[in-house]
Amino acid sequence: MTTVREFHRRSIADRDGFWREEARRIDWHKPFSQVLDYSRPPFAKWFVGGETNLCHNAVDRHLAARGDQTALVWISTEVDQVKSYSYRELHREVNRVAAMMQSLGVKRGDRVIVYMPMIPESCFAILACARIGAVHSVVFGGFAAASLAARIDDAKPSLMITADGGSRMGKAILYKNLVDDSIRLAKFPPRKVLIFRRGLDADMPHVPERDVDWAEFASKQKAADVPCAWLESNEPSYILYTSGTTGKPKGVQRDVGGYAVALAASMKHIYCGDAGETMFTTSDIGWVVGHSYIIYAPLIAGMTTIMYEGVPIRPDAGVWWKIVQDYRVSVMFSAPTAIRVLKKQDPAFLRKYDLSSLRHLFLAGEPLDEPTHVWIQEALGRPVVDHYWQTETGWPILSAMPGVEKTPNKFGSPSFPVYGYDLQLLRESDASEAGADEKAVVAVVPPLPPGCMSTIWGDDERFVKTYFSTFSKKLVYTTFDWGIRDKDGYYFILGRTDDVINVAGHRLGTREIEEAVSMHPNIAECAVVGVADELKGQMPLAFAVAKDTSLLGTEKGKKDLEREVMETVDRQLGAIGRPRAVHFVTLLPKTRSGKTLRRSIAALAEGRDPGDLTTIEDPAAHKQIKDRLGLK
Ligand code: PRX
Numbered sequence: 001m002t003t004v005r006e007f008h009r010r011s012i013a014d015r016d017g018f019w020r021e022e023a024r025r026i027d028w029h030k031p032f033s034q035v036l037d038y039s040r041p042p043f044a045k046w047f048v049g050g051e052t053n054l055c056h057n058a059v060d061r062h063l064a065a066r067g068d069q070t071a072l073v074w075i076s077t078e079v080d081q082v083k084s085y086s087y088r089e090l091h092r093e094v095n096r097v098a099a100m101m102q103s104l105g106v107k108r109g110d111r112v113i114v115y116m117p118m119i120p121e122s123c124f125a126i127l128a129c130a131r132i133g134a135v136h137s138v139v140f141g142g143f144a145a146a147s148l149a150a151r152i153d154d155a156k157p158s159l160m161i162t163a164d165g166g167s168r169m170g171k172a173i174l175y176k177n178l179v180d181d182s183i184r185l186a187k188f189p190p191r192k193v194l195i196f197r198r199g200l201d202a203d204m205p206h207v208p209e210r211d212v213d214w215a216e217f218a219s220k221q222k223a224a225d226v227p228c229a230w231l232e233s234n235e236p237s238y239i240l241y242t243s244g245t246t247g248k249p250k251g252v253q254r255d256v257g258g259y260a261v262a263l264a265a266s267m268k269h270i271y272c273g274d275a276g277e278t279m280f281t282t283s284d285i286g287w288v289v290g291h292s293y294i295i296y297a298p299l300i301a302g303m304t305t306i307m308y309e310g311v312p313i314r315p316d317a318g319v320w321w322k323i324v325q326d327y328r329v330s331v332m333f334s335a336p337t338a339i340r341v342l343k344k345q346d347p348a349f350l351r352k353y354d355l356s357s358l359r360h361l362f363l364a365g366e367p368l369d370e371p372t373h374v375w376i377q378e379a380l381g382r383p384v385v386d387h388y389w390q391t392e393t394g395w396p397i398l399s400a401m402p403g404v405e406k407t408p409n410k411f412g413s414p415s416f417p418v419y420g421y422d423l424q425l426l427r428e429s430d431a432s433e434a435g436a437d438e439k440a441v442v443a444v445v446p447p448l449p450p451g452c453m454s455t456i457w458g459d460d461e462r463f464v465k466t467y468f469s470t471f472s473k474k475l476v477y478t479t480f481d482w483g484i485r486d487k488d489g490y491y492f493i494l495g496r497t498d499d500v501i502n503v504a505g506h507r508l509g510t511r512e513i514e515e516a517v518s519m520h521p522n523i524a525e526c527a528v529v530g531v532a533d534e535l536k537g538q539m540p541l542a543f544a545v546a547k548d549t550s551l552l553g554t555e556k557g558k559k560d561l562e563r564e565v566m567e568t569v570d571r572q573l574g575a576i577g578r579p580r581a582v583h584f585v586t587l588l589p590k591t592r593s594g595k596t597l598r599r600s601i602a603a604l605a606e607g608r609d610p611g612d613l614t615t616i617e618d619p620a621a622h623k624q625i626k627d628r629l630g631l632k
Pocket of ligand 1: 364
């Protein structure tokens with residue numbers, strides 16, 4: 001058995017050899033002629049000339065050996081239903097949707113937006129896109145019509161797939177109305193909308209010619225058999241929009257072959273999930289964790305994957321542990337916020353079930369605080385692995401790799417750089433490498449390993465400018481995270497270097513929230529910052545300048561406008577972006593060149609030292625922020 005250090009060293013020193021071996025974990029219809037083409041930095045092409053298909057690797061190739069094994073279990077504590085699909089049944093369902101998509105005119109390379117709740121049909125739709133070579137773009141169901149419209153206009157889909165609604169805490173959330181609104185707002189609407197009716201919206205509107213009913217259409221496709229399209233390894237598989245510094249989300253584009261290999265390798269070396277076992281990832285298909293570890297990776301590995309619709313504490317705080325027991329889950333993946341929610345409940349729920357099948361619990365998406373890490377690891381009596389990655393990378397950057405070597409955990413640390421990533425901690429001032437215990441920018445020397453984003457959809461220039469231009473002296477990928485390495489080589493992530501915040505593991509741009517706040521007709525300008533929150537990690541907090549201040553003289557006037565602004569955010573962006581509070585000021589702290597001093601506002605709101613304020617144009621602005629926060 002090798003060590004993590006040696007494994008990592010080889011992955012960088014002998015990239016070709018290392019990834020050539022890993023590439024054997026998946027099926028290739030046509031072998032690749034070159035492992036890596038890096039002739040146009042920073043664009044990396046992996047497994048050039050090879051032809052494969054994600055759906056084939058996730059579904060078809062298992063039919064011979066495990067056709068009757070369960071591939072997908074859907075558990076909904078929202079509508080009290082459980083459904084299981086064997087690999088053979090999954091194959092049939094995916095074929096049927098692929099045939100429906102083709103009848104609706106979807107061709108290889110076309111984009112399909114999937115805006116769906118956590119139901120099996122969303123998994124079928126995603127895999128069907130992969131099957132025919134259509135590029136899926138899944139949009140998280142919590143995003144509102146305007147956000148959805150912006151993604152439609154960027155992806156220009158030929159088809160949208162949705163459902164009548166989702167459910168949260170027993171309350172129906174209507175999707176179709178929102179889709180109709182987004183299509184009205186969009187400049188490049190899809191020709192067709194395929195709708196799966198769950199019976200959650202009896203009055204669902206129907207647009208003739210455009211709307212297609214899933215069940216009715218599916219009944220005509222029963223015997224469908226749609227062959228997998230063999231795609232060159234570097235063709236796009238999907239686009240997933242994520243937040244950054246600007247108000248315009250970036251379409252992270254992923255390839256086919258590199259992604260399949262990276263996921264297959266991660267199941268072996270990091271997650272330790274074997275064919276025939278069960279993986280339970282508690283994320284949503286709208287996020288990268290859902291793409292990689294609810295759908296593709298466990299299926300590529302021949303596992304049973306669990307898709308869960310519901311919250312962790314309904315009907316009670318034992319619901320997830322009961323699932324672990326009942327389905328003999330060996331790999332579980334969740335987010336720190338969910339564990340903090342569970343920590344507030346009676347710990348007896350954790351002792352009630354037989355968790356002997358569980359090997360590891362993986363947590364990612366936001367910082368894992370030490371008390372939560374200690375609590376859950378002690379309660380489970382299993383290693384709880386904090387690991388760090390991003391939508392952009394698609395799989396872990398920093399992690400323990402128990403499939404390679406069992407290394408001890410350090411609380412608060414996502415351990416070590418994962419094989420394939422030439423990770424460096426760089427000083428912001430001159431891109432030189434930081435020493436032990438020195439805070440610096442987490443960067444990756446390109447080429448990025450297989451599975452990471454290939455580019456920003458439709459915008460190579462923005463890809464290079466956004467991710468590779470932080471340091472003029474060095475071509476490196478910046479993660480936009482601060483990090484530190486201790487003398488034992490363990491890494492710690494210390495938060496973002498940009499204006500991205502993380503609310504309950506949901507990544508949001510403060511600029512996006514500011515744009516949503518500014519859609520209220522009475523808001524002239526605003527600043528949104530992320531402030532620490534005990535449960536959700538961070539929460540947005542808004543400071544806004546009103547155009548007409550005549551009604552702000554009373555508490556009621558302020559409360560009314562605050563509520564209206566929050567409703568505007570709900571409508572524009574979605575309730576996940578709703579600020580914890582909106583404070584009204586008459587001016588914002590800015591530099592003389594007009595840059596809003598968000599970092600100092602955030603520091604004040606968290607009771608930290610706001611830093612150097614000599615660049616502030618008008619100190620009165622700063623005083624107003626302090627007044628609103630009740631600070632002296
Ligand atoms: O700031 C880091 C934080 O989440 C960001 C990426 O979020 P997203 O694109 O939604 O991808 C999540 C994939 C798991 C990172 O830039 N982050 C993620 N994991 C951790 C983390 N911060 C601290 N510790 C982590 N383990």
